[in-house]
Amino acid sequence: MSDLIRFGVSIDQKLLEKYDQLIEDGYTNRSEAIRDLIRDKIVEEKCQNKEEEVVGTLTLFYVHHKRGITEKMMSIQHDYHYLFKSNLHLHLSHHLCLEVIIVEGKREELNEVTQKLIGLKGVKHGKLTVSAIDESL
Numbered sequence: 805m806s807d808l809i810r811f812g813v814s815i816d817q818k819l820l821e822k823y824d825q826l827i828e829d830g831y832t833n834r835s836e837a838i839r840d841l842i843r844d845k846i847v848e849e850k851c852q853n854k855e856e857e858v859v860g861t862l863t864l865f866y867v868h869h870k871r872g873i874t875e876k877m878m879s880i881q882h883d884y885h886y887l888f889k890s891n892l893h894l895h896l897s898h899h900l901c902l903e904v905i906i907v908e909g910k911r912e913e914l915n916e917v918t919q920k921l922i923g924l925k926g927v928k929h930g931k932l933t934v935s936a937i938d939e940s941l
């Protein structure tokens with residue numbers, strides 16, 4: 805990590821009070837909360853870039869007895885096998901399955917494969933969550 809720098813910030817008192825209330829349960833000091841806020845913004849910006857290498861999870865809820873769905877899901881995952889790192893499968897109920905997949909790769913390709921998987925009939929809900937964190941942050 806590089807050297808620490810102190811800087812002054814002018815801020816409306818009520819805005820600061822609201823921020824302090826927001827962070828009081830999780831942070832012991834305001835500086836770490838502000839550092840996390842800045843990191844979050846930088847990561848968010850990086851993740852907007854479709855060329856960025858990102859890592860994250862793809863969560864899918866689907867009805868396993870929908871005709872052909874497991875074969876179609878497997879076929880799509882094999883087409884993009886280099887993006888899929890690890891799977892966790894949970895049989896949520898008689899009908900519903902939860903699949904959580906660790907993914908890593910180019911943002912654009914992850915968006916593409918996510919759309920293909922979520923677009924399958926029988927997939928009830930899906931969400932891709934990614935980060936582009938590195939040691940410099």
Ligand code: NI
Nearest residue numbers: 868894895901
């Ligand atoms: Ni299942």
